[in-house]
Amino acid sequence: xxxxxxxxxxxxxxxxxxxxxxxxxxxxxxxxxxxxxxxxxxxxxxxxxxxxxxxxxxxxxxxxxxxxxxxxxxxxxxxxxxxxxxxxxxxxxxxxxxxxxxxxxxxxxxxxxxxxxxxxxxxxxxxxxxxxxxxxxxxxxxxxxxxxxxxxxxxxxxxxxxxxxxxxxxxxxxxxxxxxxxxxxxxxxxxxxxxxxxxxxxxxxxxxxxxxxxxxxxxxxxxxxxxxxxxxxxxxxxxxxxxxxxxxxxxxxxxxxxxxxxxxxxxxxxxx
Numbered sequence: 001x002x003x004x005x006x007x008x009x010x011x012x013x014x015x016x017x018x019x020x021x022x023x024x025x026x027x028x029x030x031x032x033x034x035x036x037x038x039x040x041x042x043x044x045x046x047x048x049x050x051x052x053x054x055x056x057x058x059x060x061x062x063x064x065x066x067x068x069x070x071x072x073x074x075x076x077x078x079x080x081x082x083x084x085x086x087x088x089x090x091x092x093x094x095x096x097x098x099x100x101x102x103x104x105x106x107x108x109x110x111x112x113x114x115x116x117x118x119x120x121x122x123x124x125x126x127x128x129x130x131x132x133x134x135x136x137x138x139x140x141x142x143x144x145x146x147x148x149x150x151x152x153x154x155x156x157x158x159x160x161x162x163x164x165x166x167x168x169x170x171x172x173x174x175x176x177x178x179x180x181x182x183x184x185x186x187x188x189x190x191x192x193x194x195x196x197x198x199x200x201x202x203x204x205x206x207x208x209x210x211x212x213x214x215x216x217x218x219x220x221x222x223x224x225x226x227x228x229x230x231x232x233x234x235x236x237x238x239x240x241x242x243x244x245x246x247x248x249x250x251x252x253x254x255x256x257x258x259x260x261x262x263x264x265x266x267x268x269x270x271x272x
Contacts, residue, residue, distance in 0.1 A: 008256055019170075021226050021248045022056065022057055023055060023059050023248060023268035024057045024059070024112070025056065025057070025059070025249050025264055025265045025268070026109075026145055026184070027058075027061060027084075027256025028061040028114070028227065028252065029060065029082070029250050030075040032063070032257055033062075033063060035258070037216060038066055041259070042070060042074055045074065045261075045262065046073075046074070046075045049263075050077055051078075052077040054268065055134050056130050056249075056265060057079065057249075058079070059108075060074065060079070061082070061083050061111045062080055062083070064085065064097055064105075065130065067080060068106060068257030070106075071107065078107070079107075080105075080106055081145065082097070082111070083110075083114070084117065084131075085110050085112070085137055085142075086131050088134055100140065103142065108143055108214075109143045109144070111144075112134050112147065113125070113190040116191075117270035118130070119151070119188065120231050127167055128170055129172075130146075131174035132137065132174055134181070137173040138175060138180055138181070142180070143180040143182070144179075144211050145183075145228070146183055147181070147186050147230070148168060148183060149164065149185055149231075150163040150189075152188065155187065155189065162189075166211060168183075172231070173217060178188070178225055182209045182225070182226045182228060182248075185228065185229055185230065185236075186251065187228035187231050190232050191231050192232065194232055195232060196231060196234075196237055197229070197231055201243050202247055203247060204228045206227045206244070206247055210222050210227060225262060228247075228248060228249045229241055229249075229251075230250060230252070230253070232255045233251075233255060233264060235255065235264055236252060238264045239267050242268070249268070
């Protein structure tokens with residue numbers, strides 16, 4: 001058992017490896033933005049330094065109505081993601097959005113299993129539903145940010161790794177190819193609250209998740225898969241978090257709606 005900030009996390013076997021994992025920063029705009037505010041933000045991003053030849057991927061998670069707008073205006077060294085998708089092909093599913101529609105709007109990625117989709121009472125998506133969406137999206141040639149993470153009550157009950165492993169197990173049962181999967185660890189208690197897992201807490205969980213992948217999927221996937229931290233990431237804490245060996249980037253909420261999101265993207269330089 002290891003204790004960080006008076007919260008216990010059961011440790012899994014350590015993965016000892018060196019890997020060339022390209023840093024990854026995703027921005028999740030959630031249910032925010034208007035045409036005017038989005039165009040203003042994209043203009044500011046487009047004026048920032050090029051990352052075309054840099055060891056970093058930057059992806060914006062955009063609300064469905066604005067994906068085409070962002071895809072058309074965003075410079076080509078950045079990518080676009082949807083924030084959800086339907087479980088299969090289009091048809092008589094009022095209000096749903098298929099993977100084909102998402103791709104047609106210029107997006108390459110989909111965020112799946114975000115804590116708000118898992119835990120908001122009006123949504124309550126199950127592990128199995130999220131994994132099924134991931135399998136379908138991957139099968140259609142999309143890339144997936146697969147979110148995992150525990151509630152505060154689960155962390156306080158020393159269930160952090162049990163929750164993350166359960167969520168990863170659902171993915172394992174649905175997916176066999178992880179080459180287009182990025183894992184985003186989001187301690188739910190830190191999302192949008194201003195509370196942030198310490199760099200040590202983040203590293204501890206990321207290392208344990210990577211060890212689980214090694215033991216339950218394969219050492220090769222464990223070495224190559226990127227594990228992001230998400231939970232009140234900001235320009236003020238990204239540099240220290242990014243120095244941790246198993247933190248391969250970030251999934252950023254509110255801070256991705258501001259021009260200084262570019263500073264978070266720039267934190268990839270700490271890995272050099």
